[in-house]
Amino acid sequence: MHMADALVAPAVATTMYVCSAAAATYSVKKVRLESEPKKIPVMGIMGAFVFATQMINFTIPGTGSSGHLCGGMLLSALLGPSAGFLTMIGVLLIQCLLFADGGLLALGCNIWNMAFYGCFIGALLIWKPIMKKGFSKTKIALASILGCVITLQLGAFSVTLETMASGITSLPFGTFVATMQPIHLAIGFVEGLITTAVLIFVYEARPELLYGNTETGKKQGRFSFKKTLVILGVLVVLIGGCLSLVASSHPDGLEWSIEKITGSTEVESSGGIYDTVGEIQENTALLPDYAFKNSGSTFGTTFSGIVGSLIVVGVCVGVCYVFKFFRKKKGS
Template identity: 55%
Template structure:
């Protein structure tokens, strides 16, 4: 979401809500990270950053979509580390690449992070695996969870614009466009999520099992192979495939264009100007390209942005996991 889609009040409330959810997730993390889950947290975050750069075309609509990654991360890490990881992805996108508004950052974290990791994963994904993890159950759980999570996230966008009083996006028309297009996007993301989780499960089932049980990986379990494969895929996706991402507007932009006749609404006021100024100062590669790339853009800029963003995500997500793990361990030893 861009800042123009919400009021400062809604942005502030959702930022506080998302910050509270992140604090809650940090507090709830016990020993599930362990020394072996921290590198998975880092590489999985980088993978989601890179994967979000790939917009895939939705046939017959003139629209495109990209994965959210919340359920994918929850399946690999568990719900609480997953929320912190997706929040890291969204903060990096916002501050360094001007993707999503700074005022709307809380909304984006809530819609794409809190809903899938703290609501959908425990209430839908895990119950579907209650009888045991198999490839077929993992596939079913992934697709159903992603579709429902994306539907709720899309509806959250509509509600946030409604409460903000964005009259250019009337509720009835906007919701009738947002939900179907995000249903189609959800099906594709669900298949991608199922494929990645299925691949990891086939290679190291302990990763998925430990996340579902919120337990650390045993010392004898090697995660080297899946990490190397995910890292290589991340570089290929962020550095090469991102150049060939669909040029069609994404689901939100498509729904906005159909409703308001434009994908860019204007926002006026000191709060919006301040947020824009902060982003302008922090974003070293706005829109995932060099600042002087022009309207046509440059392929090399997209490649550099994909690799740099994935590397930043890997570093910050890994650092967050490391610090939380060390602090929790230290506190446990002193009690």
């Protein structure tokens, strides 16, 4: 659901950058108050996990469309809304600059649509209330599926609103909404199942890692903290390096919706700021579309999945130390 620059007018792009920056500023302030240094490696590994899994587009049967994990709900269920949101920003920034996945002008929109709803709405209005009276596998599944479906619907609707407000495409609002919402309902359900599987694994391995879980004495984890992270790290390498090679070739929900209306998955714009940001992104994208430039080698995808995941880990962990996140407070 990464929006391209051609969908967004500069005024709308600027507005969404401001909104996303405000949410990021709030998140930085909240995270700096936390005294949980163990979250630093979790932030890195799970950021890499979301990056890797977003490379795997799964086919939506009978539609000719595909979808991929968004990740906001998953991250916030482990890290909380603020840390999850900042991790998602890291993932989306790297995707945009190094892999040309999503437009640079539209980055503020993509952060809001894919990170804000999943991390804040998902964690605070869905996950937290459901887990209020205790954790269980059934509750985790309910919160994961409900959270992914609702937040992805909100994100898809925001895409149509931002496109309408921009007024630079021929996409009619009513038709665009009627096409976007159903396909993202299906994508959200599949994401909910994937999120459920990951969170139930964590619940069995180290239950205290789940956001809001204070019942650490009631359930003993199957693995140590270090072993749990190692298992998740191995999954990142397998997903990004191997499973990404068998990703669906069908257009994602946004591209599919545009194609249904216009007959093409691409919407183009040129001139002024579009040429400028396009040139910047072309210069920063070392592996455009997760492949080597001017090469059809499948090794480019494997390389992108592994190297991209490592960069996400480095960025997320590095930011934690630079901004002094999760520092152990005196007396804690």
